[in-house]
Amino acid sequence: MTRDNVPAPVQPPVPAPVPRQPAVGAGLTAAIGQGAAQGAARSLTARLVDKFLTNPPDWLRTLWHALPKPWE
Numbered sequence: 001m002t003r004d005n006v007p008a009p010v011q012p013p014v015p016a017p018v019p020r021q022p023a024v025g026a027g028l029t030a031a032i033g034q035g036a037a038q039g040a041a042r043s044l045t046a047r048l049v050d051k052f053l054t055n056p057p058d059w060l061r062t063l064w065h066a067l068p069k070p071w072e
Contacts, residue, residue, distance in 0.1 A: 052060060
């Protein structure tokens with residue numbers, strides 16, 4: 001018998017890794033943190049808009065009037 005007739009050894013297939021499930025509540029914690037950050041940013045923005053648009057300080061009013069208007 002020659003070596004050409006010997007079948008090559010067959011390796012068993014490697015099993016695919018099992019996908020891991022996230023822990024229960026892991027997404028909830030991230031969502032709460034993100035919501036808190038968005039709420040704080042929204043609150044801060046609302047306060048700034050309230051303060052500067054309803055009663056702007058003099059330096060902001062002077063700066064606004066000093067800027068060239070694109071429509072003129």
